[in-house]
Amino acid sequence: MEIREPEPDEAARIQEVVDSSMTTSFRLSPGQIDAITDEQLGEETVTEKIDDDETLLLVAETGEDIEGDAVAGFVEGRLAGDWGEVAWLFVDPEHRGHGIGTELYEAGTEALRDQGAEHVCVTVLEANTEGHQFVERFGFEHDGDRRVEIAEESFVKYVYTEPDVDADLPNESTAEDADEDEFPETETTDGQLTATTDDGETVYIARDEEESGTAASFYTAYEDEDHADQFGFYCANCGSLDTSLGNMDRIECGDCGNSHASRSGESYDDSYL
Template sequence: MKVREATHDDADGIRRVADASLEATYAGQLGEDIVAAAADEWYGADRLADRLDADDVVYLVVVDSDEVVAFSESELDVRQPTGEQSPDSADGVAAIQWLHVHPDHRDRGLGGRLLERTETELLERGANRVEGRVLAANRAGNEFYQASGYARTGQRTLDIAGETYTEHLYVNLPADEAAELTEEHEVDGDTVFVAYDERERGSEAPFYAAYNTTDREERYGFYCANCGSLDTSMDSMGRVECSDCGNKRKATRWDSAYL
């Protein structure tokens, strides 16, 4: 058993694991047609080749007898914002987009071993915080992050093929430290609370969720880390853009296929 960085020669193995894992994990929640379409979108030959070559993407595989049996796909964002500075904890963020273990190889501890190696790789490449996200209905996925020491810090809603789902957000910090990832900002005489553990990738720098209250019950909008502005807008398709600097939200793993 070996954990190593993925190469282009692993593409077929990655696709095989992705197809089987997505089917086993999400077909019951989302439907087989949606899962199949998602696999085609995310793990088609051209897109997968681009992801394997991308400097801000970390792909690791678990190989058993020369066969890929698990993989993780993560994104790094270690750029410093050029505008108003956020806390140090908001910089150098990495997000684990997927961690898949082939159903035939589950319950062998491969997921935990792969997660540890993934965290190490991301920290060595400049991250100081690692995030994970999983649909609320994926009980096993939520239990996996919780058992691995991740604190659940929030949630968001996703539109997948016209249906609304809840996704839980996790970070590898104790809950009391994760609570400190909220910062107050003044906007037109009112106080807005920016949650640095609820992040969306942007074309220039991340966007962070902003709320009117500390309990995060009432959403204000988004904070742009590129210029420090809260003057952002989101359309009905979930596209976010900063009115001051033009920073735009990048598609995430779910909405890349459906938005």
């Protein structure tokens, strides 16, 4: 396996890797995957990034022991002040199990440090069901959230850093803006976060009882201040309390379609490394 910079004529193959990886490992609708790919990682965009000196792109070219196309993985990084950020990392599902993800991660972070990064962070889309555990394997810790707008839709990225790093994160203002907008259609009542149902009843939102969602988090909502009687769930994407709980603990918002499905340790595929 060889880790190298991509050639412009490999942009279409990179898009294929991104699309197949997101389809397998992201809890997103086909429309959301297409929108993210087209805007952030499509063929034309990747071609432009290859020519951009401020963007780090590396691909993993497979050896003869793995059948299929030569490019089987892709990582994108960038410098932001003293920080190097690993923004995207994808491995074609057909080529997992050969250490490609680990090789790309290590090569990407090393290249960012060679370019002057004093610290490294990794951002993972909240809906990436396997990416969070992958990053945690390298000792990184969840250190904040960043709301990003892609194709006119709001998504949340988790920011992971090495433990005990005493430095402001890159784009800190963006992360703060995401925090301010985290609870739409709510207010604070006697120090507690509350929302109002369509019937005019007040429910109490437990900020420390969070479940991930494809667009934003869900929080447990209670009928009482003591958080004894559960009302349901609050959707932080649109502020709705119209949520349902289905099979396999799947939560879905009836207003915006934001959804959550449990991610267990068994669902994680070690071959991603």
